[in-house]
Amino acid sequence: MRFRWWRATVLTAVAALALVYLAGLTRLGEAEAEQLHEVPALAADPTAELAAMREAAPVGGDDPAAALDAALADSETAADLVAAVPTADTGELGAALAALYEAGGGLDPIEVTDFFADLGEEPTAWLAVLYPSVIAEMPGAPFDARMAANQLVLEATTAASASYDSPERPWTDEAARPPRAELDQLIGTDRRFLYLDPYNNAGDGSWIEVVGDLDTAANVAVLVPGGSAVLSSANFDLYYNRAKSFVDASDGELAVVVWAAASWPSGWIEESWASWSQVAAESLASFTFDLRNQIGDDVPLTLAGHSYGGAVIGYAETYDLEGDQVLHIASAGMGNDVYSPEDYTEPCRDRFSITAPGDPISYVQGMPYVPLLGHGADPDDFPGVRNLATGSLPDDPDAVDDYGVSLAEQGISGKTVEGVHSHSEIFYPESDAWNNILKVLLNEEPELADEQPEANDAC
Template identity: 40%
Template sequence: MTAAGYRVAPARLDAVAGEFGSRVEALSAVVDEKVPATAFGQVSESAAAAKTFEQTMTELGGKLEAHAARLRTLQSGLVASAAGYRRADAQVAAMYRALLPEEPLPRAGNPAGIGGAADTGAWAHAIAGNRVKVADALTAERLRLASLTDGDEIARSRARIGLYEDILAHDRQILRFDPAGNGRIAELVGHIEPGTRNVGLFVPGVNTQLANFDAYAGLGRSLVAADPSGRTAVVVWADGVFPQGPVAQGPDASYARAMAPDLKAFADDLRGEIASHAGPDVTLTAIGHSYGGATVGLAETRGLDVDRVLHVESAGMGHGVWSPSDLPPSQAGVQRFSMTAPLDPIVLAQGNAWGLEWTGIGHGADPDVFPGVTGLPTGRDADGDPLWGLSSHNDVLKPGSESWTNIYRVLTGGPR
């Protein structure tokens, strides 16, 4: 099959399956709608009309239920077919990769990489300095925990302590660190060194804080571990003040406005570190999840220096970004991708604030339909269940899911 025919088939099947699902919901709503007993009045002549209406609606309801059942069957078949296409595609790709294995990079103490024995650069100094800061924060947090009485605060404090202990025990590469408030942090997972080919810059979303940072760092670890050649690295960037609560603060663009300049400056630093440690032939991909997508989008308006952008369950293209003309010329060559699971509530934020952005609310256009953006399916999780609804918002980041596989594919060269 050609690329134009074969590779787009799963996405088209998913789209049709989604349409069938919407029609099933509409039919079910009609069947479930009831007419009140008083609708025909209280006169005796209305009784016959009411009985006739009830009989007619019962017959129609049965027919609608039969049509809905057929649509559900077709929907299940389409979803299964799409999954089959992707499994076959992945198997063929794996066969070709097995025929052309890459030589793994040597791991001799990472002497030429960031933070290695021979590295005297700015980030090496930052990693060493942040190790001291984390140790101090651990001591302070243990003292703070002893005085806490609120259950939620105790849980968050323990989570912070667990993070600090793990950073120190495993000599993790912390590039930015500030424990004040909800905390700010950025971590390099993997190595940026001669031979590195792909670097990801992951930006999480609403509710991000030190207490849950390890969940996002785990995504970085899974993506790096998936490349057996060791040529992929990921920076997990949470060096900002994130909104807490999707309803209370999530629609507010001020957080993204404040983070975007810092993210742009960090990406510039990252480009410099990549150039000095790995050379020019490295692809940098920004991955924005949820509110992080809107933050990446606003950073693009400032000239975010990346080769690819991937929106994952993204809140939008960025406050005020409604068309490619809203982006500077520097972004003309950026490849963009987007994925949103069916019925993820984030769709309420995507492209729905037109006319309201003057109030500071909203995150621009829907990335899934933005011109030039390649749409990717979220598919199924590791157990083979479709990703949809509220839980899909974070489940798309879990290893083993088709969505995670698409994230990895974009990071390492685009969908195959």
């Protein structure tokens, strides 16, 4: 009798692991089942139909930028626009937009870009205002239009978060419900989103954010965050600050896209499972074609992943993707079941890794293969990878960490980047590690670590 509690505990643990494993298989199955839909073409001039759409909208005028500003100034108008859905009964343009919306992202982003290019810049800008829910999440839609549409999504969602969905009660007559803090802090700022879903991740949200100017930057990087990459986590602002530190130091030479547009794990148990990274990786790989198509072929593109984000970019390399080089930052691994450059579609792509001595991530790097568990080879030992030196933190009295807190006040100025806290310290501005990351993002020659993995002889 005294052993029954032990058996029950073990059975419960095994059942829980089995359920998580099956959930991972389900996520993979859903990802593999997605099929691309045909992007419609317009046979007639949509000018008259677009004018009718504008006439029926709650905003007016002749300038889409002015209409956007007016809608942002009135949360009810923003909410009405976000709720608007195109229908086929307005004409060919409405039918095309409805088809694009119903496709739910299962579209070739390059063909979508061509659709809007044929439509024209000003009509596209109007559609971002008139139907923000259609444009905001559509891969291939012009980035400027998506960022404008997501401003309206942000305004409407923030206002909605402060309202009560239940019927009025005496105790709610004059009660005030604060809006979601992570959304409210963005209102009136210059932060720009290519994707913003406050309801994904069981209500914790997901996003794609642009830091810097994609139109003028000589180099572009995609930064994939580590675990708990959700709007409600401190990581939402943290990775923005990290990206901004690199952009600000580049004198306009760099733009960074923080990519967290998927369901994301939180905590060591969830982060040990590969299924999250595998599903995210497929979406990331698709996004790189959208990004490349819109920034042009001549702009060097770097994919960088921190911690769990390294597992995402690693597995993304098992798909066709756009990217000139890859940077693993204290990365969990090269991707589940990746143990050789030949496991990638591009075995000879330039790859870098940076992991400080004593970083606890080293305990999970290079775990043996188990289906749906672990993240493949250790990036620091992977053939052909160049390891970056981690060095020391800056000893400048004005130096701060990536939260803006003084290093001197913490008593860590000038210390060697190592140990438990090194997992974040490699991002501290002006540290040797931070400088080496910046050099890679700018396609400059970084300082390499003393120990390097074997070369990839095939390259």
